[in-house]
Amino acid sequence: MALIITEEQKMLKDSATELLSAKAPISQMRELRDSKYTPFDKELWEEMVAMGWTALTVPERYNGLDFGFVGLGQILEETGRNLSKSPLISSILLGASALRLSDNEALKVKLFPGIMEGTSQLTLAIQEGKHHQTSIFNTQAILKGDKYVINGSKTMVIDGTTANLFIVACLVDENYSLFIVDAKSSGITVSKKILMDSGSYADIIFKNVEVSAENQLNIKFDGRLFLDQLMTISYSGISAELLGICKQAFDITIQYLKERQQFGVIIGTYQALQHRAVILFSEIELCKSIVLKALQAIDENDTSALKYAHLAKAKLCKTAKLVTNEAIQLHGGIGVTDDADIGFYLKRARVAQQLFGDYNYHLDQLAKIKGY
Amino acid sequence: METKISVSLSDFRTETRAWLEANCPESMRQPVKDPFDLFWGGRNAKFNSEDQRLWFERMLEKKWVVPYWEAKYGGGGLTSDENNILTQEMTRLGCRKPLYSFGISMLGPALLNFASEDQKLHYLPQIVEGKIWWCQGYSEPNAGSDLASLQTKAIDKGDHYEITGSKVWTSYADKSDWIFCLVRTDFNATKHNGISFILIDMTSKGVSTRPIKLISGKSPFCETFFDGVKVPKENLIGNLNEGWTIAKYLLTHERQMIGGIGETDVKKEVHTTALEKLSLNSSGAISDGVLRNQISDFEMDEEIFDLTIQRVTDEAKTGNNSGALSSFFKFYGTELNIARHELLMSIGGSEALFWGENEKKDGDLARKFCRSKGNSIEGGTSEIQLNIISKLILGLPTK
Ligand SMILES: Cc1cc2nc3c(=O)[nH]c(=O)nc-3n(C[C@H](O)[C@H](O)[C@H](O)COP(=O)(O)OP(=O)(O)OC[C@H]3O[C@@H](n4cnc5c(N)ncnc54)[C@H](O)[C@@H]3O)c2cc1C
Numbered sequence: 212m213a214l215i216i217t218e219e220q221k222m223l224k225d226s227a228t229e230l231l232s233a234k235a236p237i238s239q240m241r242e243l244r245d246s247k248y249t250p251f252d253k254e255l256w257e258e259m260v261a262m263g264w265t266a267l268t269v270p271e272r273y274n275g276l277d278f279g280f281v282g283l284g285q286i287l288e289e290t291g292r293n294l295s296k297s298p299l300i301s302s303i304l305l306g307a308s309a310l311r312l313s314d315n316e317a318l319k320v321k322l323f324p325g326i327m328e329g330t331s332q333l334t335l336a337i338q339e340g341k342h343h344q345t346s347i348f349n350t351q352a353i354l355k356g357d358k359y360v361i362n363g364s365k366t367m368v369i370d371g372t373t374a375n376l377f378i379v380a381c382l383v384d385e386n387y388s389l390f391i392v393d394a395k396s397s398g399i400t401v402s403k404k405i406l407m408d409s410g411s412y413a414d415i416i417f418k419n420v421e422v423s424a425e426n427q428l429n430i431k432f433d434g435r436l437f438l439d440q441l442m443t444i445s446y447s448g449i450s451a452e453l454l455g456i457c458k459q460a461f462d463i464t465i466q467y468l469k470e471r472q473q474f475g476v477i478i479g480t481y482q483a484l485q486h487r488a489v490i491l492f493s494e495i496e497l498c499k500s501i502v503l504k505a506l507q508a509i510d511e512n513d514t515s516a517l518k519y520a521h522l523a524k525a526k527l528c529k530t531a532k533l534v535t536n537e538a539i540q541l542h543g544g545i546g547v548t549d550d551a552d553i554g555f556y557l558k559r560a561r562v563a564q565q566l567f568g569d570y571n572y573h574l575d576q577l578a579k580i581k582g583y
Numbered sequence: 584m585e586t587k588i589s590v591s592l593s594d595f596r597t598e599t600r601a602w603l604e605a606n607c608p609e610s611m612r613q614p615v616k617d618p619f620d621l622f623w624g625g626r627n628a629k630f631n632s633e634d635q636r637l638w639f640e641r642m643l644e645k646k647w648v649v650p651y652w653e654a655k656y657g658g659g660g661l662t663s664d665e666n667n668i669l670t671q672e673m674t675r676l677g678c679r680k681p682l683y684s685f686g687i688s689m690l691g692p693a694l695l696n697f698a699s700e701d702q703k704l705h706y707l708p709q710i711v712e713g714k715i716w717w718c719q720g721y722s723e724p725n726a727g728s729d730l731a732s733l734q735t736k737a738i739d740k741g742d743h744y745e746i747t748g749s750k751v752w753t754s755y756a757d758k759s760d761w762i763f764c765l766v767r768t769d770f771n772a773t774k775h776n777g778i779s780f781i782l783i784d785m786t787s788k789g790v791s792t793r794p795i796k797l798i799s800g801k802s803p804f805c806e807t808f809f810d811g812v813k814v815p816k817e818n819l820i821g822n823l824n825e826g827w828t829i830a831k832y833l834l835t836h837e838r839q840m841i842g843g844i845g846e847t848d849v850k851k852e853v854h855t856t857a858l859e860k861l862s863l864n865s866s867g868a869i870s871d872g873v874l875r876n877q878i879s880d881f882e883m884d885e886e887i888f889d890l891t892i893q894r895v896t897d898e899a900k901t902g903n904n905s906g907a908l909s910s911f912f913k914f915y916g917t918e919l920n921i922a923r924h925e926l927l928m929s930i931g932g933s934e935a936l937f938w939g940e941n942e943k944k945d946g947d948l949a950r951k952f953c954r955s956k957g958n959s960i961e962g963g964t965s966e967i968q969l970n971i972i973s974k975l976i977l978g979l980p981t982k
Contacts, residue, residue: 214894215901465977480982485973486966492977493915500890525883578879583854583869 291455
């Protein structure tokens with residue numbers, strides 16, 4: 212398959228550019244932050260629903276568009292460019308994908324409509340410690356009669372304060388399993404945390420939370436495989452957002468190099484700065500390739516999809532760090548003021564870098580996959 | 584319609600794979616250790632082995648030495664899709680190129696774009712058949728990065744040019760039959776506007792070469808001297824004084840080649856070497872955690888760089904092409920190759936330092952490591968590539 216996006220995917224990307232730059236530019240994000248860290252704008256979310264973005268990766272069988280993850284990636288890239296806030300990552304990239312992978316037919320039939328309409332908001336509760344990993348969970352679900360009882364705690368739950376349904380990764384005996392848990396269930400304590408990207412995250416404690424066995428997302432589907440496939444999608448999706456962040460932070464910086472004057476010349480004429488700019492350009496060229504490859508690999512059920520996802524997240528974490536740091540430095544003093552937008556890219560990048568594993572984690576996984 | 588095309592392409596792939604498997608000798612599927620593992624052709628062509636001869640002759644007969652040139656110029660007339668499939672299949676099997684030649688990778692593309700039809704019909708088939716070994720006469724002692732300041736002069740003598748001057752760093756000049764050369768034909772014009780592109784037979788009276796020894800201990804390149812060399816006017820390519828355009832166009836092809844585009848022999852993965860040579864911990868991971876990370880980081884970039892070649896090639900097919908991207912490939916590809924050699928030296932430890940006394944046989948790793956340092960210099964230095972990208976792609980202003 213050619214490593215380029217199709218005409219249709221391009222059209223989707225263009226429509227995302229159009230909507231987000233008009234309705235959710237960075238100034239909106241600033242306003243949300245300044246209004247007591249409002250998580251997102253409800254009207255924008257409704258527009259996204261109207262555009263079909265919430266149905267993009269839902270199979271046709273459930274009245275979704277089944278447009279694929281390359282498509283969703285184009286939108287996430289644009290949200291990265293504009294730093295647009297919405298539940299797209301929590302409810303669609305994570306929630307709808309978990310449901311898509313699930314073999315619990317009844318749950319799929321029941322939940323997909325609300326997700327697509329945007330009335331139901333999912334999120335994934337997986338991380339427990341300071342760093343992402345997917346092998347050791349302390350949160351346990353124990354079967355009692357026709358119910359599971361969940362005990363444990365989760366952190367870094369994206370939009371955990373606004374979602375009405377949590378997907379909780381648990382240990383059941385020795386195996387991994389994912390459950391849909393109503394946010395209102397008794398025994399759940401949600402504490403809101405605002406992170407440096409001005410986003411709302413949650414720490415959640417589950418104390419003897421009862422969940423119907425019908426809410427188990429993987430019935431026969433092996434939990435390890437389920438998690439791996441869901442993580443493949445998460446890593447690749449977040450990488451797409453990081454790509455948008457890199458591209459926009461870079462574009463803003465190049466523009467600045469062409470305008471700002473010192474010593475009577477435009478600073479972009481200085482070779483020391485030009486060469487640094489070209490290094491950023493080069494790394495972003497690599498990023499474009501691996502993000503697209505990782506997304507295509509999901510759509511094609513490529514057996515190496517997880518490897519490409521690790522490659523994408525590792526490369527994008529490394530590049531996002533480089534690009535956002537350089538972007539600030541090349542702006543000089545203005546770069547570290549709240550008035551300038553460039554700082555928002557640094558702050559969102561740092562959060563997205565940590566979400567679902569940083570550079571170190573993915574580099575280590577890559578070496579493991581290759582057997583060294 | 585579309586399915587028809589892809590069906591015939593998939594047939595082409597099946598046939599190509601079968602043909603390569605049947606015809607490419609096993610030894611021609613081994614990684615290239617030295618440039619001279621490859622066949623370079625030329626008037627005094629010598630095959631290193633019977634397999635090398637067989638492989639070249641079979642590919643020549645199949646018209647796949649330069650598969651993508653038109654048949655009238657000796658090529659195989661493959662479409663770009665077919666050619667991509669052939670490259671992929673050759674890569675899959677690790678097939679070496681049957682003929683390695685600056686004629687294919689550099690001069691050919693320039694001739695196709697700028698030469699007269701007669702010149703194309705004359706020179707291109709000779710390149711395909713490996714009859715002429717070409718070298719590149721661009722750099723001079725005082726014209727390296729600032730190539731356009733070159734001073735080798737060509738004086739109009741009516742029916743011929745008389746060429747005087749000297750070139751330097753001419754790779755394989757002592758083995759070459761012909762040289763494609765940049766010469767100054769107008770001393771009054773601004774420096775870019777007085778240059779012409781001309782082809783010179785190295786056996787002409789007044790041409791001499793002197794090998795230069797490199798830090799690798801090998802002498803693959805030379806100083807080349809022209810002392811009143813008579814060159815027929817018909818050897819001029821393109822218009823008089825418009826050679827700079829040709830020179831730049833050729834450089835984009837040279838840079839893609841140095842950046843590793845179109846290579847088909849398969850490089851051994853660095854971690855494979857590491858697993859063979861290094862101590863491992865109980866879970867089978869390389870014990871030296873720092874080195875392990877460096878290898879993983881390098882392999883990340885190497886794999887993504889290959890994907891980037893693929894992406895940009897695919898984009899070019901839809902008409903999205905920037906010549907300046909060859910500078911990006913040159914820069915990034917050579918820096919990666921240098922990093923690869925640094926890693927191999929780290930992995931090898933003191934063993935990798937072995938030099939020995941016979942430059943042909945001994946100290947392969949250390950000598951290659953030394954050779955890799957030239958990668959970010961030849962074909963225009965990394966800094967020059969960064970300058971080009973800055974100007975042509977990023978549009979940053981110059982003073
Ligand atoms: C292995 C090898 C094979 C070669 N083969 C050939 C060949 O076959 N034919 C041929 O014609 N030539 C060949 N060359 C020559 C090669 O093209 C030149 O060496 C190269 O262009 C650099 O020129 P220079 O050596 O004069 O370095 P210089 O131009 O003197 O550069 C010295 C340093 O200054 C930097 N520099 C120069 N100008 C600038 C600038 N504007 N901005 C920033 N930095 C700058 C350079 O990057 C470099 O770091 C070969 C070179 C090597 C190493």
